[in-house]
Ligand SMILES: NC(=O)C1=CN([C@@H]2O[C@H](COP(=O)(O)OP(=O)(O)OC[C@H]3O[C@@H](n4cnc5c(N)ncnc54)[C@H](O)[C@@H]3O)[C@@H](O)[C@H]2O)C=CC1
């Protein structure tokens with residue numbers, strides 16, 4: 221029986237992919253083989269040795285100590301693109317809310333009384349006159365699963381779209397509307413946009429991507445949309461821009477106590493991926509991936525280990541995670557040879573500092589062999605499935 225611990229609400233459709241004859245959702249982390257998580261902060265959590273996989277039912281993995289888990293051979297999965305449409309739709313909503321002053325208009329109406337209501341509305345509506353999106357420029361920072369969808373949807377609304385992503389994938393480039401202008405750098409994007417939307421992961425290189433230097437080049441009154449992570453926007457630059465009006469609106473999915481009441485701020489409670497569809501898509505994708513890893517050792521959409529898949533072709537499968545350094549395969553196969561084990565089929569792949577091997581064998585595999593494999597310098601984990 222595999223034991224799964226959930227650290228957040230995981231959609232029932234996802235959990236139903238783990239059949240109850242073979243899977244149990246447990247209360248105690250100490251018993252778990254795998255963890256399913258959304259936004260819970262896992263940095264302070266010490267995972268027990270029993271946990272071999274973490275499935276993030278979402279895109280961002282900055283809430284997970286990925287580098288530390290890699291050293292323990294724990295495979296971290298996410299669900300790339302599974303919630304991208306939900307975020308795209310909220311970005312479109314936030315552009316419309318900002319451009320038509322809907323946030324202020326709604327609170328104006330909710331403060332009205334029945335007395336002279338119609339006259340008051342007709343007299344006051346000029347306070348909320350807005351702009352149309354068509355013809356305005358949207359800058360998209362990060363053209364991955366979400367950014368590409370946002371850029372294409374904005375083009376369909378008649379906007380001019382300029383994008384920046386130094387590491388764009390070939391798939392992303394194929395999916396992006398050919399009308400989207402490629403910015404030569406962030407400054408060009410910042411200087412020419414009426415709306416700027418951020419869709420990058422929070423990494424050391426993206427922390428404070430929007431800072432005082434960026435503020436000095438933006439168009440006055442620009443709308444910033446942050447559905448990425450709080451750390452992407454430098455707090456001092458943000459406050460300065462909001463107070464002097466260079467930032468006309470800041471729409472954020474990551475509210476900060478000192479800014480939630482600021483008249484130029486529209487703060488949402490991290491709602492980007494909160495649709496039934498996205499929650500289901502993410503949970504199903506990540507549950508399937510974790511299941512295939514637990515049962516077959518296959519890896520798909522891991523952020524720390526390479527995608528590695530091999531159809532089952534023999535009696536037993538040995539799964540070895542190791543550091544990506546010379547002579548690891550030589551040492552593994554040597555140990556198998558010493559134990560008289562013939563390899564039926566084998567697959568090796570690497571990703572950054574880590575590598576992973578699936579080794580199918582027809583002979584019986586004893587505990588001594590597994591212990592010897594675990595003893596090889598650079599081996600992170602060994603499993604028999
Ligand atoms: N508000 C919410 O509920 C949600 C927020 N997110 C956030 O959005 C982020 C992006 O999500 P996806 O588009 O699904 O991820 P993705 O991995 O498909 O796309 C991220 C893109 O950012 C690009 N990038 C990285 N560094 C960059 C830089 N310095 N400048 C420009 N581009 C850069 C990458 O090349 C990649 O194409 C996630 O990491 C997460 O933090 C994602 C889903 C829901």
Ligand SMILES: O=C(O)CCC(=O)C(=O)O
Pocket residue numbers: 258259277278279280281303490492493494
């Ligand atoms: O699960 C959620 O609601 C958060 C989604 C998110 O931020 C992400 O996928 O990166």
